[in-house]
Amino acid sequence: MSASAEATVLITHEVGLHARPSVKFTKLAKTFAAEVEVALAANGPWFDAKSIVKVMAAKAPKGTVLHIRARGAGAGEAVGALVELVRRDFDEGADHARTA
Amino acid sequence: MPEPLRLTGISASAGYAEGPLYILDPVAAPYAGKASAADERLALETAIEAATSRLATLIEAVEGDAADILEFQIAMLEDDALTGPPFAAIDSGQPADAAWRQALDAEIVGYETSDQDYFRARAADMRDIRDQVLRALTEDSEAGAPAGAIFYGEDIAPTRFLETDWSSGGGIALKAGSAASHVAMLARSRGVPMVVGLGAVGLGASPAHLAGVALLDAEHGGIVLAPSKAEIEAFRRSSSSFAARRDRAETFLARPAATKAGTAVRVLVNIADPSDVEAIDISTCDGIGLMRTEFLFGKTLPDEETQYRAYRKVLEWAGEKPVTIRTVDAGGDKPVPGFTVEEGNPFLGLRGIRLSLARPEIFRVQIRALLRAAMHGNLKVMFPMIAVMDEYQRAAALFAEEQSGLSARGVAQKMPPLGIMVEVPSVAIAPEAFSGVAFFSIGSNDLTQYVMAAARDNASVAHLNSVRYPAVLRLIASIAAFGQERKIQVSLCGDAGGDPAAIPALIEAGLRDLSVVPAQLAMAKAAIADVSI
Numbered sequence: 021m022s023a024s025a026e027a028t029v030l031i032t033h034e035v036g037l038h039a040r041p042s043v044k045f046t047k048l049a050k051t052f053a054a055e056v057e058v059a060l061a062a063n064g065p066w067f068d069a070k071s072i073v074k075v076m077a078a079k080a081p082k083g084t085v086l087h088i089r090a091r092g093a094g095a096g097e098a099v100g101a102l103v104e105l106v107r108r109d110f111d112e113g114a115d116h117a118r119t120a
Numbered sequence: 121m122p123e124p125l126r127l128t129g130i131s132a133s134a135g136y137a138e139g140p141l142y143i144l145d146p147v148a149a150p151y152a153g154k155a156s157a158a159d160e161r162l163a164l165e166t167a168i169e170a171a172t173s174r175l176a177t178l179i180e181a182v183e184g185d186a187a188d189i190l191e192f193q194i195a196m197l198e199d200d201a202l203t204g205p206p207f208a209a210i211d212s213g214q215p216a217d218a219a220w221r222q223a224l225d226a227e228i229v230g231y232e233t234s235d236q237d238y239f240r241a242r243a244a245d246m247r248d249i250r251d252q253v254l255r256a257l258t259e260d261s262e263a264g265a266p267a268g269a270i271f272y273g274e275d276i277a278p279t280r281f282l283e284t285d286w287s288s289g290g291g292i293a294l295k296a297g298s299a300a301s302h303v304a305m306l307a308r309s310r311g312v313p314m315v316v317g318l319g320a321v322g323l324g325a326s327p328a329h330l331a332g333v334a335l336l337d338a339e340h341g342g343i344v345l346a347p348s349k350a351e352i353e354a355f356r357r358s359s360s361s362f363a364a365r366r367d368r369a370e371t372f373l374a375r376p377a378a379t380k381a382g383t384a385v386r387v388l389v390n391i392a393d394p395s396d397v398e399a400i401d402i403s404t405c406d407g408i409g410l411m412r413t414e415f416l417f418g419k420t421l422p423d424e425e426t427q428y429r430a431y432r433k434v435l436e437w438a439g440e441k442p443v444t445i446r447t448v449d450a451g452g453d454k455p456v457p458g459f460t461v462e463e464g465n466p467f468l469g470l471r472g473i474r475l476s477l478a479r480p481e482i483f484r485v486q487i488r489a490l491l492r493a494a495m496h497g498n499l500k501v502m503f504p505m506i507a508v509m510d511e512y513q514r515a516a517a518l519f520a521e522e523q524s525g526l527s528a529r530g531v532a533q534k535m536p537p538l539g540i541m542v543e544v545p546s547v548a549i550a551p552e553a554f555s556g557v558a559f560f561s562i563g564s565n566d567l568t569q570y571v572m573a574a575a576r577d578n579a580s581v582a583h584l585n586s587v588r589y590p591a592v593l594r595l596i597a598s599i600a601a602f603g604q605e606r607k608i609q610v611s612l613c614g615d616a617g618g619d620p621a622a623i624p625a626l627i628e629a630g631l632r633d634l635s636v637v638p639a640q641l642a643m644a645k646a647a648i649a650d651v652s653i
Contacts, residue, residue, distance in 0.1 A: 034395050035238050039245075040188045043195045072192075073201035073227070081236060083429075 023054070025099040026089040028062075029106045036081035041110040046072045048105055052098035054090040062087055069102065122328045122346045127318045128582055131341040132299040134366075134639065135313030136359035137291030138352070141334050141345070142265040144273025144280075146251075149258040151217035157210055164206060164216040167256035172197050174252065178282055185309065189278050189302045193249050202227070217257050224250035241301045248277035265290075270336050270343070278302045286312050291336040293318055293343045308639075313338035365620060369642035372649060373404050379627065379651040387644055388442075388635040390613055394433045400638050407441035407498070408434060409635020410561065410613040413448050413486065417456045421482055427489035435497025442498045444561065444613075444635075446541065447486055447515070449504040451475050467575060472505025472541075477514055487522045494534035502561050506540040509553045542610075543567045548595035551602040560603055561635075564614025568592050587616035593629055600630030611635060620647035627651050 033041050037058075049056045049069040056069035060080055067074040069088065080086055086106060090098040105111070154160045172194055179190045196202055202223070209219035224246060231243035265271065268289040271280075274296050281303045284290070292307060297316030307314040315338045329345040335355045336343050339362055344351055377385045388409030389400060397408075411434055416422040435443050450456040451463075451471025459482060463469035476483040490501055503515050516538050526533045539559035542548050543566035551560070564587045569576045571592050574584035587593065596612070603610035611633030616622040618640030626634065627648065636644045 034398065036236075038238060039192050039242065043188070043192050046195065046199075068201065071199050071201040072195045073199045076242070077230065079234060079236070079239060 023095040024091045025096040027099050027103050028085050028087050029103045031084045042075045044110050052094050054092035054095040054098045056090045056098050059087040124347050125329050125345040128342045129315040129318035131338050132304040132316045133307035133314040134339045137313045137336040139268040139270050141272045142269035151258045153215045160210045160216040167253045170256040171252040241298050244301045270334050315341050369646040372645040373642040377645040377648045385648050386633045389638045390635050394430045397437045408443040411445045424485050424489045428492050431493035432496045444500040446502050473503045473511050491533040494536045495532050499536040501536045502539040504541045507544040507546045559609040562612040564616040597629035618644045623647040624651045
């Protein structure tokens with residue numbers, strides 16, 4: 021039996037899902053066995069969330085609603101953890117506190 | 121000795137450097153092809169591993185932003201999505217170097233053609249990755265640069281920057297490059313002088329120019345090749361004065377600006393993008409004197425919501441301090457597809473308010489966003505390129521119409537004070553026609569170029585582009601006096617406002633409100649403290 025999960029989250033990080041945030045994002049995605057993908061719209065195109073080349077190619081700027089979906093073992097945990105990472109602003113809150 | 125050659129660019133990190141040029145060459149060593157596809161694969165694998173381990177070694181020695189950049193490069197090199205296509209090309213008969221170069225060039229083009237500055241600047245990282253592997257493949261070792269050298273070339277790789285010992289000086293002078301690049305960010309944080317956008321060297325450059333000592337002025341954005349003795353002496357004076365000013369400036373940043381005699385001067389900042397405010401501590405400035413809105417007008421025209429959010433963000437950041445937003449100043453040297461028109465003489469054509477009034481359907485969207493954003497802070501709005509009062513009245517009438525429209529629909533809104541830029545000489549010469557405006561903001565860059573008839577994007581007439589010519593200063597003094605007499609606030613938001621050499625003359629001309637780029641805030645305050653008025 022194959023589990024699957026899907027969720028959306030708003031990117032609030034100033035530079036979007038680029039460079040440093042995308043390194044953190046793909047690193048976290050790789051810790052899950054499930055196949056994980058991201059997209060900028062519900063109907064795709066979908067990009068491999070474990071590939072920094074693909075995630076960068078999605079060119080998701082700040083204000084984008086990111087769609088995340090996973091299939092296979094631990095799909096729910098994978099989506100949950102990635103959504104949390106984006107929601108926590110990639111753990112760079114301190115850098116952005118001044119603008120709050 | 122060849123004649124001195126002066127090139128002008130854009131400062132990406134302020135400072136001065138005098139030293140030999142070190143020419144940044146593209147990878148040129150020939151690649152020795154292997155006997156079989158399997159050997160080609162092995163060669164590429166080995167080269168990628170070599171590049172990765174070099175990055176891993178480098179990462180040990182750095183921290184913060186620099187480490188993040190290297191980690192990003194390592195993640196790229198470890199990604200099969202990047203390395204898969206070149207290995208596939210090798211299997212179909214390509215040599216390793218060509219396979220790698222083609223695959224990476226395709227990625228690089230994707231970055232270069234992005235409409236986001238941030239994303240476009242990552243092309244330099246991809247070129248860095250490409251060249252590191254190519255160098256490993258061809259066993260091309262980069263020649264060491266002499267201590268204190270000025271790196272000169274198309275662009276410089278972030279890894280090259282990080283491997284260089286900057287403790288004995290040196291700087292970076294790039295023909296292309298970007299102030300948003302990783303290297304520019306690193307250069308600013310480490311105080312390495314850097315100029316970008318110098319362009320291709322003209323026909324005047326000879327090998328002798330490139331062989332000698334060069335003077336890099338990254339305060340104003342330029343380099344002199346084969347300088348004369350007099351130039352070297354003048355350069356050294358500017359350089360030590362800069363160093364002294366910078367050291368002193370930091371102590372002024374936290375205090376309100378005042379002259380030696382105690383005259384208070386308000387110092388505000390100019391921003392071009394809402395994210396600029398992240399690097400600024402609001403307590404160190406008196407507000408935003410100029411927020412440009414051209415950034416919103418990239419490849420597509422922005423909708424009302426996008427604009428509203430951008431304005432609101434800055435207004436909320438500034439709290440009670442004033443934020444002066446300039447309505448879109450497209451045209452001139454700032455074309456916008458689908459909005460501006462092609463013209464033979466764009467600086468004198470349909471730009472600024474002229475264009476906004478010619479395209480009211482686009483202007484009205486911006487007006488609605490501004491009226492709504494005004495609810496969230498101390499907003500002031502100004503119109504660029506006003507030449508006659510009629511333009512102001514038509515723009516103000518559009519604001520009034522949109523206000524009643526919003527209010528009829530029950531949308532929260534507020535009319536901000538509406539002022540004008542003083543940049544067309546007609547306003548500065550006869551300000552009495554404009555006594556009905558809420559405030560004046562002198563755009564000294566354009567005012568100077570129109571008064572001196574010297575295009576500011578033309579290096580050959582750069583010597584005429586100074587606010588300190590009496591004709592320009594007299595106009596500034598006259599508008600300041602007019603404002604004082606009629607109780608209309610007059611500020612200045614051009615580059616001159618942050619230029620320590622121009623500040624005494626501007627204060628003498630009667631100005632008490634200057635708006636400067638954030639990087640010049642401390643220096644401007646220090647320069648003000650030296651003025652005796």
